[in-house]
Amino acid sequence: MFENFLSTLDKTVKLQTIPVATKFIKESSQIEGIKIRLKNKKINICQQIAYSRYYGWSTYVEGNYSYCVLGASNCGLISTPERVIEGKVNCSIYQKDINAAKKMQECMPRVKERFTGFLTYPLTKPIENIITDVIVIYANTAQTMRFLQAFLYHEGGEFVMKSSGDAGVCSRCVVEAYLTNEPKIEIPCLGDRRFAMAQDFELAIGIPYKKLDKVIEGLLETHKAGIRYPIPFDMKEHCELPKEYTTLENDA
Template sequence: MRDMESLQTTVTKLNSVLEIERKIIGVKFLFEKSEYEAADAKPLTNKCPYCVMVKSAMAGVSIKASLEQFGCRGAINALGMVIPDELSKSGRSALQLGLYQDIVVAKSARNDMTFCNHITYGVMLKPLEKFTDEPDIVIMVTNSYNAMRIIQGYSYMFGTQKNFKIGGNQAICSECTAYPFENNDINISTLCSGTRFWCAWSKNDLAIGIPYNKLEDVVEGVLHTVNATEPLSEKLRIGKKLKENNITDLEVDYDKSYYCNYLKK
């Protein structure tokens, strides 16, 4: 288990380098009823879409929910709250919603979606800095610039992620939670129409799901690509924030960037 003090430092580093307007949140699967009851978060009392739970956690609220509180059929399937029924597995439910042109495409798309291969009692969601034990998945909803920087940080540490899974449907539950959990890898999502309606995300927002076990490395990658990737205006802001937060891991080079230094003479 990682040191929780290290988690706090990781969150501080990322918020020093990037301007992320919402809280970075953690998601933890609670497989047993006793684990759910002991979880340090407020239980929901009404049905709610999973993506709304995510947005609430990004506003600072600590939440836990069992099957009875889930208001979205797609999420309960994707997160392993129930065993998907034949309507879902055949692709017929998505076809009935008008998302695909025929049953063959719908079935193919359904086969390519990631669904958690487990049955869980519930989930807990809260801002990352409020966790006292390790979450399973970390989720951010942010602008495309920050998404680029997160991916650059990942690439710095691990190389290219060659298996992004983006379908424009079931964005928060499947693409940003189930996929990172089942594949132990980062994923990016353009969000979907459902979550954009229920959560009123900006048209410029993207979502990112990261296994918690990779977060510290990704943030170190973001930190160590500042000098190569950021323009002077951002470096001035970053340098000030690093100093304010007593982060000494990086000496900002205000005269360096890969796209200026490697221009053909």
């Protein structure tokens, strides 16, 4: 499955960083005997993904090490603290008052289950006996357009994107994709940019593992229909140049 997906990505969208497999770990016994490059360091969910997509490292972090309280609570590694639920964490920063801040937190996707840890690894190095929950990809806007077209290939309609401007990849691309079993597109948040090297031109994409076959087919079929990346420009055969720059009949 992953080999097919990776070859499809190489053919159709040509990503700049490695696609990342993510997995909610219920019990630590699930990862016994697995060689993990970075384990239980005080890093954020978005940083775990960054280590996997930039360096090709596997990472595993449990709740007491997951450094960002939003990512840790969104992913069920800790209970959501009152300061988060009530909006105190983002009041006067992202919202002007406590009511607006609380309203934003009420809309934040969070898993209801409690998990022991969160695992990430590059899709190029699959881990035996681990079934991925969500695949996270970072892409530019043109590449994201190609994914969006793939998402709509089978059923059409429209793609609806939600964002809070905070906790981007953890809440939307991982958690919401996991909860809804539908692909998600999100704008990377401030923390992802400052601490996990998300670039100005990037959008984050979350694809549930169970939807991988449909995404592969959507990418390949729209590619076959002529929608290509990089987007070919329609260059004019006879462009308007100043006379001095134009090849004349008597030029030899």
